[in-house]
Amino acid sequence: MKTKVAVLGGGSWGTALSVLLSKNDVDTGIWIRSKEQFEIMSNNRENPKYLPDIKLPKQLEISTDIDEILKERSIVVLAVPTNSVRELLVQLEGKIQKSQVIVNVAKGIENKSKKRISEIAREYFPDNDFVALSGPSHAEEVALDIPTTVVSASTNKKVAEYIQDVFSCSTFRVYTNPDVIGVELGGALKNIIALGAGISDGLGYGDNTKAALMTRGIYEMSKLGVALGADPDTFSGLSGIGDLIVTCTSMHSRNRRAGILIGKGLSMEKAVEEIGMVVEGIKTTKSTYELAGDIGVEMPITKELYNVLYNGADVRESVGKLMGRSMKHEMEIVAKNKKTSW
CATH class of the missing domain: 1.10.1040.10 (N-(1-d-carboxylethyl)-l-norvaline Dehydrogenase; domain 2)
Incomplete structure (x- = not known):
């Protein structure tokens, strides 16, 4: 069965990963909060504000309907700024199944709680596997297929390796690490x-x-x-x-x-x-x-x-x-x- 991924967030990194996954022949959908941005991306197949001059693959699904994007997706990628993650997780309550893997790509510590994102995710989805995908990876270069290496970190080795397999390609090499x-x-x-x-x-x-x-x-x-x-x-x-x-x-x-x-x-x-x-x-x-x-x-x-x-x-x-x-x-x-x- 073909892997299906939902990328939540239409910034530069969320867009770059959506392009990468689509090129990897992964069934990918990206959720865009802004209707104006959605219209531009849908009509022009570009994200000029965050990732200009990068063409979005025809097979990439773009939507403002988060329920539609999440449907039958085995991996959910959180690609919003750190201090917006909690708001997004609240919005996801009741919409995510325990079998879905949560992958975070934001890099920060929440201001109010001083928690890491895995800790915040555990508050809302304690039974879901969590992966931190991180490393030296500018979105602008990943979208251009410039060789890049990152780390898939999870306390569950099989899940870390699963994400490694889904995201890896000839220009994007993923290592694993248990140290979330x-x-x-x-x-x-x-x-x-x-x-x-x-x-x-x-x-x-x-x-x-x-x-x-x-x-x-x-x-x-x-x-x-x-x-x-x-x-x-x-x-x-x-x-x-x-x-x-x-x-x-x-x-x-x-x-x-x-x-x-x-x-x-x-x-x-x-x-x-x-x-x-x-x-x-x-x-x-x-x-x-x-x-x-x-x-x-x-x-x-x-x-x-x-x-x-x-x-x-x-x-x-x-x-x-x-x-x-x-x-x-x-x-x-x-x-x-x-x-x-x-």
Whole structure:
């Protein structure tokens, strides 16, 4: 029986995955909330706002009727921004069967609850298998069949492998990983560091600065991850350092582009307005700063970015605070665990 997938959300990533799956000969339907966007996509077979110049396959079903799109679909892909996921899950109550696999592709931590998306999904659909699909994957490149690799993370190995099989093709390679916590956090937290990398670029700093931000950033990410039960090795993989590299260095990255604008003097609100799409890292900075405080994990880069975004701190002064922190061992955990003196 042919696999059928419902993609919920018509942004750049939801559209790119719908194109990918359709090319993979997967029966795919995409749900669009906006009637205006639906009309444009249906009539022109393009999504000019979020993924311009990419033709939508003829076989891709497009609809504003969520019940119709969900009908007989074995996989349901959540492709809306992080802080819209809960609203969507509420809308899905009573519409999803226990046999349907929920796949999330958003990367963030919910502001109000400070929960990962798998935790939110468990509140509404505790009996459904859940997969986090994450990694270094700009929608613009995936839609153009540029070679890309990502991770399918689930506590159920067979389900992770099922999603691996459905999404994989000659230009989209999917690995599996049991560490849902680590994969979700890697995808969310790298957006914070990408904002910082963009700010650094906007200030006119160089490669040395960006390398420092990325390296210390992955250390911060792994510290919080370990405290929350993630496997530290996950942060050395595609959903950790891989996604961090692509998001901190590419102009496809909304987070980096927003950071550049902030570094050049624009306010957070003006930067988001100019980007014209959701910048996940801005809200995730707030969630992560509060979460780190709640569990007692020190995250200096996240703290200074929070102060810049939400307390109006001067960006250059925040850089000075990071550079002027007390001296310490590069690998604090390693230093504490050393049996020999040094």
